Amino acid sequence: MSTLKVVYISIQSSDSSTFKVGADLYEERTGNTVDLFHVNGEVVDDDPLVYHDLVLRSKAADLVIIRCMADPTRMKRFDRYEEVLRECKGYVMIHLPSADVGLLYRDHFKGTDEEFILLRTFLINRDRENDVSILQWLNYKLTGEGSVPEPVTSRESGIFHPDFDRDISLEDYLKHMVPGRPTIGILYTANLWIYDNQDHIVSLIRKMESLEMNVIPVFFSALVHNMDGKQGTAAIVQKYFMDGDRCRVDAIAMCSSFSQINNSRDCYGIYTPDEQNFFHTMTDVPVMQVMMVSGHYADYEESAEGLSKSEFNMGVIWPELDGQIITVPIASSEGGKGMKRYSPLDDRIDHLCRMMKSWAMISKIPRSERKIAILMYQSRPETGRIGGAAALDSIESVCDMLKRFAAEGYTLDHVPANGKELVEEIIDNITNDLEWSSSERIRDKAVTLIDKSCYLQYYNQLSEFNRRRMEESWGEPPGNVSVDNGKMVIPGIVNGNIYIGLQPLRSWADQMEAVYHDPVIPCPHQYLMFYRWLKNDFKTNVVFHIGTHGTLEWLPGKSHGLSSKCFPDLVLDGIPHVYPYVIDDPGEGVQCKRRSEAVLIGHMCPTMTRAGGYDDISAIDTPLQEYFKAKASLKGDRKTAVLNEILEAIRKVDMLKDLGLPDDIDAEGLEPHLEDIHDYIMEIKDALIRDGLHILGRAPEGEQLDEMIYGLMRLRNGDIPSLRQSYYDSLGLDVDKMLEDSSSMT
Numbered sequence: 124m125s126t127l128k129v130v131y132i133s134i135q136s137s138d139s140s141t142f143k144v145g146a147d148l149y150e151e152r153t154g155n156t157v158d159l160f161h162v163n164g165e166v167v168d169d170d171p172l173v174y175h176d177l178v179l180r181s182k183a184a185d186l187v188i189i190r191c192m193a194d195p196t197r198m199k200r201f202d203r204y205e206e207v208l209r210e211c212k213g214y215v216m217i218h219l220p221s222a223d224v225g226l227l228y229r230d231h232f233k234g235t236d237e238e239f240i241l242l243r244t245f246l247i248n249r250d251r252e253n254d255v256s257i258l259q260w261l262n263y264k265l266t267g268e269g270s271v272p273e274p275v276t277s278r279e280s281g282i283f284h285p286d287f288d289r290d291i292s293l294e295d296y297l298k299h300m301v302p303g304r305p306t307i308g309i310l311y312t313a314n315l316w317i318y319d320n321q322d323h324i325v326s327l328i329r330k331m332e333s334l335e336m337n338v339i340p341v342f343f344s345a346l347v348h349n350m351d352g353k354q355g356t357a358a359i360v361q362k363y364f365m366d367g368d369r370c371r372v373d374a375i376a377m378c379s380s381f382s383q384i385n386n387s388r389d390c391y392g393i394y395t396p397d398e399q400n401f402f403h404t405m406t407d408v409p410v411m412q413v414m415m416v417s418g419h420y421a422d423y424e425e426s427a428e429g430l431s432k433s434e435f436n437m438g439v440i441w442p443e444l445d446g447q448i449i450t451v452p453i454a455s456s457e458g459g460k461g462m463k464r465y466s467p468l469d470d471r472i473d474h475l476c477r478m479m480k481s482w483a484m485i486s487k488i489p490r491s492e493r494k495i496a497i498l499m500y501q502s503r504p505e506t507g508r509i510g511g512a513a514a515l516d517s518i519e520s521v522c523d524m525l526k527r528f529a530a531e532g533y534t535l536d537h538v539p540a541n542g543k544e545l546v547e548e549i550i551d552n553i554t555n556d557l558e559w560s561s562s563e564r565i566r567d568k569a570v571t572l573i574d575k576s577c578y579l580q581y582y583n584q585l586s587e588f589n590r591r592r593m594e595e596s597w598g599e600p601p602g603n604v605s606v607d608n609g610k611m612v613i614p615g616i617v618n619g620n621i622y623i624g625l626q627p628l629r630s631w632a633d634q635m636e637a638v639y640h641d642p643v644i645p646c647p648h649q650y651l652m653f654y655r656w657l658k659n660d661f662k663t664n665v666v667f668h669i670g671t672h673g674t675l676e677w678l679p680g681k682s683h684g685l686s687s688k689c690f691p692d693l694v695l696d697g698i699p700h701v702y703p704y705v706i707d708d709p710g711e712g713v714q715c716k717r718r719s720e721a722v723l724i725g726h727m728c729p730t731m732t733r734a735g736g737y738d739d740i741s742a743i744d745t746p747l748q749e750y751f752k753a754k755a756s757l758k759g760d761r762k763t764a765v766l767n768e769i770l771e772a773i774r775k776v777d778m779l780k781d782l783g784l785p786d787d788i789d790a791e792g793l794e795p796h797l798e799d800i801h802d803y804i805m806e807i808k809d810a811l812i813r814d815g816l817h818i819l820g821r822a823p824e825g826e827q828l829d830e831m832i833y834g835l836m837r838l839r840n841g842d843i844p845s846l847r848q849s850y851y852d853s854l855g856l857d858v859d860k861m862l863e864d865s866s867s868m869t
Contacts, residue, residue, distance in 0.1 A: 125266055126156045130184045134164035135192040137314040144318050145254025164198035165433045178207050185213040186261050218246040250277040280343040280359050283316055285325050305483035306337040308364045308372035312379045316342035323454035326467035330476045355386030357401040373483035375410045380437035384445045409482045412447035414438040414684050420455035429684040439683050449717050452684050470687050478697030485664050490532040494620045496663040501625045504556040504632050512670025514705045514729050518542040520819035535619040553614040555628050565607045572610040575601050581655045592645045604647035611649040613656055627653045629674045640677045645690050654694050665699040676715045683717040691718045730823045732814040732830035742772040744804050766790035
């Protein structure tokens with residue numbers, strides 16, 4: 124009987140505990156023992172005691188295996204650890220997916236080239252049998268006993284369903300699909316299938332099927348690069364989810380981290396051209412990104428933070444760049460960081476499945492029967508605040524949306540001619556401003572009034588934690604925000620199958636600004652009931668929040684990976700969510716994506732135009748230009764008259780202070796400052812200002828288009844100089860100097 128001392132490190136790859144499966148099988152079959160130390164790279168980085176233990180174990184090991192997703196330096200301590208590896212008495216195998224990069228670390232391996240290739244083949248073809256074979260090879264090298272099997276070629280992809288044969292073909296599996304049901308595709312990494320770490324996938328399948336959905340669960344290797352002329356994950360999607368040009372699935376649950384587009388494109392860098400986003404160009408269905416949590420979920424749920432840094436990078440940021448809808452965790456490794464056997468999170472799986480069915484059903488519902496909720500903002504209970512949104516004319520935008528919906532076959536009772544007609548209709552009914560409306564008017568004009576007993580059906584389903592938080596801030600239901608005579612008011616108008624309304628108030632009027640972004644105070648009772656009404660009574664198929672920004676995404680809870688106790692999650696409750704958002708505010712926009720499962724649609728900023736010579740400025744500039752043109756010939760009374768005209772025009776717009784000039788200055792005292800005044804006027808005229816507000820779907824036209832193009836061409840585009848830069852270069856002039864001292868050209 125022999126004992127093999129093995130160290131196994133996983134750096135941004137599958138959990139290191141998977142190798143223990145092969146070690147246990149080896150011990151069972153041979154009677155030998157394996158002294159295995161397995162650890163993930165992030166644990167080594169986080170805990171200096173673990174690193175110390177790793178160093179001691181590595182120096183005594185017969186074999187050290189380092190499996191990397193990209194490069195071993197992703198483990199921050201690797202540079203120090205590499206010096207330790209050079210002192211190890213045993214074999215050291217550093218495995219990377221790229222053979223070329225792997226050769227950079229070939230010198231660490233003390234065996235022959237043939238042995239290096241053999242071990243690399245075992246590691247590439249990830250399988251428990253190949254893990255056993257690695258240990259058999261090591262035993263043979265140390266003792267000369269036993270034999271070394273040939274590598275087993277692992278499957279690159281396949282169908283998994285707990286009720287079907289392990290090797291069922293796609294053709295046979297598709298025969299079991301129920302016609303007419305929405306179909307969901309599930310993608311997850313093959314190592315979970317190889318090591319039978321699929322309890323959460325089984326739960327996901329069971330829940331989807333209980334909701335009367337077909338499921339196509341597919342495991343795949345992230346290392347696949349070619350299949351049927353396609354690249355990477357795109358090949359898997361083509362094979363399992365496409366039937367020619369027709370997509371078999373109505374939505375996809377992506378249960379694998381990192382970027383799936385990255386290994387399917389033919390370019391480099393963070394940006395991927397739209398035409399290479401196969402999720403969009405090939406399937407054109409929503410893709411939901413799910414997450415896994417390290418450690419005990421009870422601890423995660425109670426903490427204010429979300430995922431760990433590495434989990435956040437891999438499970439949120441990279442998928443976000445692919446364009447996925449960011450959802451919730453569906454599993455946790457209850458064994459702790461060192462033992463990732465995933466346990467399903469039933470309430471999160473339920474949330475995900477209900478949301479995915481809602482998305483999948485949209486395309487199956489005839490347009491004439493689809494129900495749409497369009498929500499604008501009224502940040503305070505004041506009529507003048509209706510439709511407020513940064514850089515967006517939300518009233519005209521909604522009006523255009525209604526016209527488009529009607530043209531596309533959606534059911535409306537009437538279509539407003541313009542934004543004025545729409546806002547008049549909104550004001551003629553009930554808004555968030557109840558102060559000047561009698562109870563009788565509210566009863567007649569509100570969309571509906573909801574009594575306490577109805578609300579309690581939903582409220583009592585919340586956790587004791589959430590109910591306590593709400594009552595601490597707002598008292599017992601129904602509270603007194605947007606409530607009349609004990610009934611919760613639902614404002615807005617219903618136009619056919621489209622509800623046009625206002626997002627509920629976040630607080631009382633006098634505390635609205637203080638509470639707007641408050642991370643502690645939960646929503647009022649009517650706020651929660653409003654969204655329950657949208658989902659369960661109006662039965663909306665999708666909700667649009669119009670413009671930047673509302674309050675839902677700022678309710679208390681985690682910044683990503685939300686639990687059922689996070690208020691954005693429990694309020695929206697999986698309603699498909701579309702959020703037009705101004706493109707120049709990505710920092711707040713990503714909060715909407717991560718905290719409210721939103722499909723963010725970036726809209727243009729308003730057209731920027733030059734301030735130009737509006738009347739008051741022209742009154743200064745015109746005589747100023749006359750002075751410079753005739754400076755040499757201007758004398759006597761004519762000169763004094765021009766200087767006085769300039770001075771009076773400056774006094775009229777109260778510009779003396781801006782120019783740093785005294786109030787009692789006269790025409791003679793003004794003359795030495797004329798060049799500085801000219802530079803200041805030119806700076807004002809050249810400044811870019813907003814020309815109105817953007818309207819969704821409308822491109823700038825005419826003069827606005829000219830000004831937008833001019834504004835863009837003032838900027839450098841990579842190595843291409845701006846239009847102004849090119850113009851001044853052609854004249855042999857310094858653009859920066861000319862902009863700072865424009866009067867030098869006069």
